[in-house]
Amino acid sequence: MNIYLLIFFMMLVTYIPRAFPALQSKKRKLSPYWERFLSFIPYTALAALIFPGILGIDSSTPIVGLVGGIAAVAASLFNFPVILVVALAVIAEMIVYIFI
Amino acid sequence: MRSFKEGIKTALPVCIGMVSVGISFGLSACNAGLSAIEATLMSMIVVAGSSQFFAVEMIANGVSPLIIIVGTFFINLRHLVMSTYVMNRLKDESLIKKLILAYVVCDESFTLFSLSKKQEDYASFLGGMNLMLYTSWCSGTLAGALLMNVVSPKLADALGIAIYAAFISMLMPSLKASRKILLIVIFTALVNVFLSTIMGNGLNIIISMLAGAFFATALPDENKGVIA
Numbered sequence: 327m328n329i330y331l332l333i334f335f336m337m338l339v340t341y342i343p344r345a346f347p348a349l350q351s352k353k354r355k356l357s358p359y360w361e362r363f364l365s366f367i368p369y370t371a372l373a374a375l376i377f378p379g380i381l382g383i384d385s386s387t388p389i390v391g392l393v394g395g396i397a398a399v400a401a402s403l404f405n406f407p408v409i410l411v412v413a414l415a416v417i418a419e420m421i422v423y424i425f426i
Numbered sequence: 427m428r429s430f431k432e433g434i435k436t437a438l439p440v441c442i443g444m445v446s447v448g449i450s451f452g453l454s455a456c457n458a459g460l461s462a463i464e465a466t467l468m469s470m471i472v473v474a475g476s477s478q479f480f481a482v483e484m485i486a487n488g489v490s491p492l493i494i495i496v497g498t499f500f501i502n503l504r505h506l507v508m509s510t511y512v513m514n515r516l517k518d519e520s521l522i523k524k525l526i527l528a529y530v531v532c533d534e535s536f537t538l539f540s541l542s543k544k545q546e547d548y549a550s551f552l553g554g555m556n557l558m559l560y561t562s563w564c565s566g567t568l569a570g571a572l573l574m575n576v577v578s579p580k581l582a583d584a585l586g587i588a589i590y591a592a593f594i595s596m597l598m599p600s601l602k603a604s605r606k607i608l609l610i611v612i613f614t615a616l617v618n619v620f621l622s623t624i625m626g627n628g629l630n631i632i633i634s635m636l637a638g639a640f641f642a643t644a645l646p647d648e649n650k651g652v653i654a
Contacts, residue, residue, distance in 0.1 A: 339499035343506035348524035370638030377615035394587035402598035408439035415591035419584035
């Protein structure tokens with residue numbers, strides 16, 4: 327298949343779930359249960375996206391992701407801004423790569 | 427206009443993460459044999475990082491396009507839940523506005539949006555945020571694709587941590603403030619560790635995040651306010 331056709335179909339199957347809720351009737355009100363359920367999704371989504379994916383950033387050496395993750399957690403504990411947390415994690419990764 | 431600027435400001439710290447991951451994606455895509463134009467177009471049109479990484483890896487392995495499309499659907503199905511949440515806040519906006527804003531519903535925009543404080547104009551706020559995230563993602567991809575031959579592979583690898591560092595930094599304040607959130611996060615991570623051994627490519631992420639949210643909803647509320 328042509329790469330542009332593939333990109334188009336990837337967009338289509340990605341956009342449909344994104345757009346579907348926009349097409350729902352305007353007065354749609356979720357029950358308190360589902361409101362509560364959805365309020366937890368940001369935390370569980372982040373948790374699922376971080377772990378174990380972080381261990382796979384270098385598929386042959388999980389320690390690489392682990393060290394970067396620990397650096398990011400440590401930096402976050404000091405309430406550093408996101409930019410600094412990211413920079414420190416990348417620096418930690420580069421140090422790891424010097425040693426392995 | 428104030429909300430639009432507020433959206434830009436809110437997205438700014440995450441943009442460096444998006445650019446970094448965009449660069450990694452550009453590099454991976456070109457490694458898989460895509461041209462710089464094809465890689466950048468994929469970012470501009472699909473706008474869904476993890477499925478794009480999945481796609482270029484499959485392309486490199488010669489997997490059938492049908493599998494790539496089905497996999498992409500499952501990886502990005504979580505946007506349905508995210509978009510429901512986002513659209514709930516945009517109830518009174520016009521359909522065309524909602525359909526445009528829906529185009530860039532992604533993990534980053536959703537998380538920033540759902541954790542943000544109350545805005546006077548949610549649509550403009552999200553618009554400003556999405557504009558920044560979209561531009562970062564696409565320009566990062568182009569930069570990565572063009573830098574392919576310049577950046578040492580080691581530095582490109584090190585940049586892979588950027589998005590995770592951004593995610594961690596977004597999660598930590600809530601983890602410090604709430605034992606319940608900490609418990610939910612550990613539960614979800616463990617479920618995902620288990621599920622990722624029997625399924626993969628995004629499906630495990632969808633099921634884990636839903637399982638974690640069901641678990642959280644079943645737990646009693648803390649007396650101290652939960653950040654939500």
